[in-house]
Amino acid sequence: MSNTTEFEIKKPKVDLNYASEKKPVASDPSPEAKPLPKVTIDGKTYEFKPGDTIMQVAERYKVHEEIPRYCYHPGMPIAGTCRMCTVEVEKAPKLMTSCSTPAADGMVVHTRSDKVLKSRTGVMEFLLTNHPLDCPVCDKAGECELQDYNYEYGPGTSNFKEEKRVFEEATTKKLSDQVTLNMNRCVHCERCVRFTDDVTKTNDLVMVNRGWHKELEATTEAGLTNDYQGCLTDFCPVGALTWNDFRFKKRSWFLSKKPSICDRCSKGCNIEVHSDAEVVYRYVPIHNEMVNGHWMCDSGRSSYNDLMNPMRVISPLMNHQNGLHSTTLQALLGELSIQLKNASSVQLVIGTDATREEAALLKDKFPSILGKNVSVSYFNGTAGVTSSADDKKMDNLLKMKDLTPNTKGVEEQGISPLSQGEVSSDIVIVFRNGRAGIPKMKAGQKVILWGVWNHDEIKTLSSQTVLGVIAGLATIEKEGSFKNTDGIVQKFHPAIVHKGGALSAHQVVNMWKSLN
Amino acid sequence: MATINVSKKYTVKEKTYLPAILIGMKITMKRFLQGFLLRKHDTILYPEKKRDYSDRFRGMHFISVDKNKTENCTACYLCETVCPAECIHIVADERDEDQNPYGVKKEKKPVSFDIDSLRCCFCGFCEEACPKDAIKLSTNYELAVSSREEAIYDLDHLKREMNGRSEK
Secondary structure, three states, rough: OOOOEEEOOOOOOOOOOOOHHHHHOOOOOOOOOOOOOOEEEEEEEEEOOOOEEEHHHHHHHOOOOOOOOOOOOOOOOOOOOOOEEEEEEEEEEOOOOOOOOOOOOOOEEEEEEEEHHHHHHHHHHHHOOOOOOOOOOOOOOOOHHHHHHHHHHHOOOOOOOOOOOOOOOOOOOOOOOOOOOOOHOOOOOOOHHHHHHHHHOOOOOOEEEHHHHEEEEEOOOOOOOOOOOOHHHHHOOOOEEEEEEOOOOHHHHHHHEEEOOOOOOOOOOOEEEEEEEEEEEEEEEOOOOOOEOOOOOOHOOOOOOHHOOOOOOOOOEEEOOEEEEOHHHHHHHHHHHHHHHHHOEEEEEEEEEOOOHHHHHHOOHHHHHHHHHOOEEEOOOOOOOOHHHHOOOOOOOOOOOOOOHHHHHHHHHOOOOOOOOOOOEEEEEEEEEEEOOOOOOOOOOOOEEEEEEEHHHOOOOOOOOEEEEEEEEHHHHHHHEOOOOOOOOEEOOOOOOOOOOEOOOOHHHHHHHHHH | OOOOOOOOOOHHHHHOOHHHHHHHHHHHHHHOOOOHHHHOOOOOOOOOOOOOOOOOOOOOEEEOOOOOOOOOOOOOHHHHHHHOOEEEEEEEOOOOOHHHOOOOHHEEEEEEEEEEEOOOOOOHHHEEEOOOEEEOOOOOOOOOOOOOOEEEEOHOOOOOOOOOOOOO
């Protein structure tokens, strides 16, 4: 199961600010005239585009598993400092770093010769001289590149007899509220430094001192200030940088991993939902060049907390004697049907966090079930955003102004936005999935809530009369598609199974239909 | 249908029962006299006296503590991972820095560490997996409890100062 991306427009103008994209690629005036150059890697010949490095060619054709690397990351500029990715190139006097050596026509490369493996063993031994043996405590254990490569290439023994280096102060140092640094574990790949220099351009981190004393430090007193700090903890190959929200919560090998889409803003970043026993522990971005590249922002990353909020309504609630009480969905829908039939006018407000399928269902099929005229409109609720035209980039990377995922997709269904203060019908049905805002309503307004709500939000509606709450599924619990701000339609499947009493909009509509 | 008669004919000696009773009484008197006169018993006076078990016997679990009475466990979940009976349940958290005398080694702590001894099969895999020598199985075999709740050992129950595998 994977996210499918349907490209509606040919090439969206997404400036992902990839540093690696900026690498000058030797342009060939007539690519068809000349055959593509060829490189031989491990006995097989592959065609490549001029300008590709050996690593990129090997990556594209999936030669072996992968060439081991610490400093190389496809979303960042090349450093060539860790020496883990060295390969043997015939006729070259020494081993070459595959991440920074451009492939050349007729080049013969060996990625697993004895000489290469011996070099990797040496590199591993040097990296492990000072690395503490604290895998039981380290959160990275199980998904650690140092662990993995040590099993594959490590020497197994060490000639290092001296005391290991300990950074007393930086053993558990909070770089910000979200990220903790343990400098003892660092292997000095400097991915984090290059990330803040070239991707977020905030220049938050720097390596101070040299050699044995080389240490990562924040450049300002405030520590890390960028909005993409979670990415540092994703690509840190060891457990030096850890995400506080996930720190010590779960060991990585217990997590089951399913793809989904982040619904925190209109960008629609591709994510992997890491859960155990249907409890979500974290979101991690998946690489998608067209949408989010390798990254995702911190507010999106921690947005699973809203979903796992114990205050979330996960069973149908009915108004009885001025209080909301848990009930069955059939009883609730039966009661609401009577109320809606007697109402003089009914209005349906769809939040822009509904999927395209839900919006179509609610607009086309839902009014016919009630058997009366329902005015349908959508509501975004983000400050300063009423329609997709108001959406704009908030920084040079991913963050968007619109904090709902599907404004374009709802507009596509021919639904018009709700103008402020238009909620004037006898009964209003508000359908939202926890991301769109709640429209302003006059005191005493009768309202039916549908979708993802929590009790704190319902408390803000104390001056209105809430007739009932129909609990719905959140984005990662259901199937559907979003159209993001660049016009890319992204489909997603359930990443976790909902364990409460909430049902999808289709199931609720079908049940409602069978009652009438 | 033909049947096979398996009943046997009893002899006069068997029919009278008396010789068999006398043989039985002879054994009883032999044991009685051995115990009464020579003080030679096959049973022991449990619980005042206890049998010697092998040091390798796997009985009740315990978590070893260091000299500061802090548990050696760092909540690495390896025992929970390896446990075939799925009877170990750990919740981890960060240890307070002032309770952190050994720096990085004790950065993490178990907030709760429960062993459901009713599910446990005493295989000793947890002991084998533990990288800190924290969880161990003692030679204590007296596991009787008066309620099911008591059979779930929590951290306070497990944390005991131990001398080797036997209790101090």
